Amino acid sequence: MDAEALVRATIPHTLEKVLGVESQSHSKAAAFTEAFLKNSIQQTTRHDLKSMLTHKAVILGYTRPKKEKTKRNSKKAKGLNARQKRAMKIFQIKPEHQRYELFLPLQELWKQYIIDLCSGLKPTSSPQFVQQKLLKADLHGAILTVVRSKCPSYVGTTGILVQEFKHVFKIITKEDKLKVIPKRNSVFAVEIDGFVSHIYGSKFEQRASERSAKKFKVRGTIDL
Incomplete structure (x- = not known):
């Protein structure tokens, strides 16, 4: 059926x-x-x-069934602003620490860092290649010498770079003096194991973190 x-x-x-x-x-x-x-x-x-x-x-x-929404803490930890940092003197180097010999180990570390970054420095190394690397490199610990500047009193100043800001370099000289050198209208020489490269300060008027992501032309000009 x-x-x-x-x-x-x-x-x-x-x-x-x-x-x-x-x-x-x-x-x-x-x-x-x-x-x-x-x-x-x-x-x-x-x-x-x-x-x-x-x-x-x-x-x-x-x-x-609707779940009860838990209140999340939307407040994020906020860092100090520029005014607060200045008030706390975070970036100020104390006078007792303004000694050239204290920053020599930093200079040795920077030298090895640049040599590794440039895959070794040789007499046959291209100056343009080294300059391109220096434009994006962290310069803390480098020995800088002012070779040209609109302000004649800066010319010849040599020392280890201890602080870099957007518009100035702070270097400590062998006489244990802290010098503030404006980047604009200045040309600096960087010496690495006898290899000397010149950089234009106007190209460095940025923070190191911003400069590392920017594209530069190898040749630059400066009005002095």
């Missing part, structure tokens, strides 16, 4: 009273189906049972 014949089969007489069906007619069967569904399906105020039966499918809605 196939599925369709099984569905259309008549209900035995012995089950008519049990199921509450007095006749096998189509109308009685429909009444039984509706009564059975009424007892089986919970009544809701939103949907009418007859309208539900006319559809092939019923979409049941489900909403997830």
Whole structure:
């Protein structure tokens, strides 16, 4: 017996009273189906049972319980601003620390750093290649000499670079004096194991972190 014949089969007489069906007619069967569904399906105020039966499918809605949002601390740790740093004198080198010999180890470290950066310095090394590396390198520890400047008093000043700011170099001389040299309108010579390279201060009027990501032309000019 196939599925369709099984569905259309008549209900035995012995089950008519049990199921509450007095006749096998189509109308009685429909009444039984509706009564059975009424007892089986919970009544809701939103949907009418007859309208539900006319559809092939019923979409049941489900909403997830909302989780309580935890308040996150949106405040981020803020560093000191420029005014606060100046007030605390963070960048000031104490007089007792302004000694040339204290920065000699820094100079040796910088020399090795530049040699590694330039893949070794040789007499055959290209000056343009070395200058390009110096433009993006960190110069703290380098020995700088002012060879040209609009201010004649700066010319000939030599020392180890101990601090670099956006517009000035601070160097400590062999006489244990801290000199502040403006970058603009000055030309500096950098000496590394006998290899001397000249750099224009105007090209360095940036912070070291900003300069490392900038593209430079090898040749530069300066108005003196």
